[in-house]
Amino acid sequence: MTAPHIPRAIARADEDAGRRPWPPKPGPGPGRIAPPLVPRAIARPFLAACAILAALPLLDLSLYTHNLLTRAYILIAGALAWNWMGGLVGQVSFGHAAMFGVGGFVAARMMLDVHLSPELCWIAGAIVAGVFALGAHPLLRLRGPYFSIATIGVGEASRVVFTYWERFTGGATGLSLPIDADFQYQLYWWALGLAAAVAAASVVIRRSSFGLKLLAIKADVDAAADVGISATLYQDLIFALSGAVVGLCGAMSASYNSFIEPNDTFAFERSIGFVLMAVIGGIGTSLGPALGAAVFVLVDTQLLASYPKLHLGIYGVLLIAIVLFEPLGLTGIGRRLMRRVRRPAPPVASPAERA
Amino acid sequence: MARFADLVVSAVLLAGLYATMAYGLGLIYGVLRVVNLAHGGVIMAGAYVGWVLFDRLGVDPYLAIPVVLVASFALGVAMYHVLVRRLPRGAAGGPASLLLLFGVWLVLRNIAYLVFSGNDRAIQTSYSSRSLAILGTHVSLTRLVVLAIGLVLAIGLHLLLRRTLLGRAIRAVAQNADSCTLVGIDVERIYLLTFGIGTALAGVAGVLFATIFSFNPASGASELLKSFVVVVLGGLGSMSGVVLAALVVAAAEVFAVLILPSYLTTAVGFLLLVLVLVLRPGGLFGHRVLA
Numbered sequence: 001m002t003a004p005h006i007p008r009a010i011a012r013a014d015e016d017a018g019r020r021p022w023p024p025k026p027g028p029g030p031g032r033i034a035p036p037l038v039p040r041a042i043a044r045p046f047l048a049a050c051a052i053l054a055a056l057p058l059l060d061l062s063l064y065t066h067n068l069l070t071r072a073y074i075l076i077a078g079a080l081a082w083n084w085m086g087g088l089v090g091q092v093s094f095g096h097a098a099m100f101g102v103g104g105f106v107a108a109r110m111m112l113d114v115h116l117s118p119e120l121c122w123i124a125g126a127i128v129a130g131v132f133a134l135g136a137h138p139l140l141r142l143r144g145p146y147f148s149i150a151t152i153g154v155g156e157a158s159r160v161v162f163t164y165w166e167r168f169t170g171g172a173t174g175l176s177l178p179i180d181a182d183f184q185y186q187l188y189w190w191a192l193g194l195a196a197a198v199a200a201a202s203v204v205i206r207r208s209s210f211g212l213k214l215l216a217i218k219a220d221v222d223a224a225a226d227v228g229i230s231a232t233l234y235q236d237l238i239f240a241l242s243g244a245v246v247g248l249c250g251a252m253s254a255s256y257n258s259f260i261e262p263n264d265t266f267a268f269e270r271s272i273g274f275v276l277m278a279v280i281g282g283i284g285t286s287l288g289p290a291l292g293a294a295v296f297v298l299v300d301t302q303l304l305a306s307y308p309k310l311h312l313g314i315y316g317v318l319l320i321a322i323v324l325f326e327p328l329g330l331t332g333i334g335r336r337l338m339r340r341v342r343r344p345a346p347p348v349a350s351p352a353e354r355a
Numbered sequence: 356m357a358r359f360a361d362l363v364v365s366a367v368l369l370a371g372l373y374a375t376m377a378y379g380l381g382l383i384y385g386v387l388r389v390v391n392l393a394h395g396g397v398i399m400a401g402a403y404v405g406w407v408l409f410d411r412l413g414v415d416p417y418l419a420i421p422v423v424l425v426a427s428f429a430l431g432v433a434m435y436h437v438l439v440r441r442l443p444r445g446a447a448g449g450p451a452s453l454l455l456l457f458g459v460w461l462v463l464r465n466i467a468y469l470v471f472s473g474n475d476r477a478i479q480t481s482y483s484s485r486s487l488a489i490l491g492t493h494v495s496l497t498r499l500v501v502l503a504i505g506l507v508l509a510i511g512l513h514l515l516l517r518r519t520l521l522g523r524a525i526r527a528v529a530q531n532a533d534s535c536t537l538v539g540i541d542v543e544r545i546y547l548l549t550f551g552i553g554t555a556l557a558g559v560a561g562v563l564f565a566t567i568f569s570f571n572p573a574s575g576a577s578e579l580l581k582s583f584v585v586v587v588l589g590g591l592g593s594m595s596g597v598v599l600a601a602l603v604v605a606a607a608e609v610f611a612v613l614i615l616p617s618y619l620t621t622a623v624g625f626l627l628l629v630l631v632l633v634l635r636p637g638g639l640f641g642h643r644v645l646a
Contacts, residue, residue: 090450092450092453138629138633139629139632141632141633142632144450144453145392145453146587146632148390148453149390149579149580149628150628150629150632152576152579152580153624153625153628153629154625156576156577156580156622156625157625157626160619160622161622164616164619268576272457272461275454275457279454283450309465310469311465312462312464312465312468313461313462313465313466313469314465315458315461316457316458316459316460316461316464316465317458318458319455319457319458319461320438320455320458320462322454323442323454323458324455
């Protein structure tokens, strides 16, 4: 029988989640085995950071920084959502631009034709993007390189289809959206709210039994199936969630630009962007991708604005360097530093003491 | 009916190119269990090498093939030695190898863009527009040559794998690398050579591609996709399977013109990929490891 897999799957998933080994050592009492979903050590600084960021525009914030932060929030949400699929389940998607575009265009169309409030249009875009992601159900049977290459296909195919579907997307000229300057300014808080919500969701998912199941699927699909974790069901769920969030990002981003155009929205570079943000920040860590997205936006606007021709090359070199030297990206570097700080080198006895 | 014959002929001709594109990807996957995501980039690079030799030095693209073969072999060996060698082996290396080789692709793309700009290029020889009358249809000479070279490469690769000591070692490593170390095969060296041969074949495919189609630094995504479809359909590693699969893919693409609007034909490769992966993940001809 397949029973021997059970401890293996759980132990591996536990190891990944950085939890206690299985079976748990008997504690002092009948206390809970699972750690709290949101530990206080994370919750307080997180809320404080959100409050500070939310208050920033009330102080004297330049329009440039305002713009930069808004874009960063949207990308942070997107990168974290990509990481649910690429990091937790280990299915690297090179096609998340498809959901970004679907969400963006559905929201844009709703805004232009149905004249709903932007918020409702965003939600509609997110839902449709989530359903679109569910359409990838047959692809989720694929694992590893098969899945990744198929997603390149999904991304490219949707770019082609949406570019030629002029009645819906306006073709290469794109669509202009009726967004007034006030709302565009307020989008700062919407985007911040989205990023905060997705970050909180990332922590909760990672620490919940749902996240543990996803990690088990990543570690060993067959072993996970043996303990009753349906890879199909949970992958569908998380992919739809991830797609919906990325679709919401697309919708918000279209509103923020008050313009959307298929070739740019569905660009391969955008899909690469999601991968890069997660990899730079730390693929598979709960909040690393947020850091990666922030760095990505900074690099994109500061460095690459001056060297646009080196765009892809710099990202390529970064990918290679991270994979070879620090697979957990910035999070990995951070952890190394923390370890060094916490456990300083054993003090070397001075010659005087020795003597 | 004449139109039907036309389509059949063009499918066969296209199949030669697709098979050539797929050999390298299939070989590397069969032996190293690594999907070379830089494959499309190597094809693009090979196309540019052929174009430079033709445009600057006036070398006939088909005579340039040995040069490209050597150059892309060296590229492959370098890629393996500097990067791929350091990847974790086995399942753990999956996402890492994908991301790493994807990075290599981005770098290749950027280099091509810096050196050659983003303009479309094509190799236009004096005989590029010449055609022959075969089976009542006109067949472009370059496409015929590409098919011939594709078949020669298939036979050559088949002989290399079946008749030489190196080929036997490669097949042995593909089957069980651990046992190979026991009988004294330097597995690391076989990996190195296989990766080199695989990229060399991709480079040659690039030159052939450049004599038929135009290309730019962003080319490679759909080539990677099609190569992958062919490899999966062909059952990973058997030469005859790859050739037949290339025929299926080319035919699907050519005949799609009849039923689909023209802009959707670019999506055919992708549709086929999904169909194949979902319906026959073991390939059309069963799952065989580098037979």
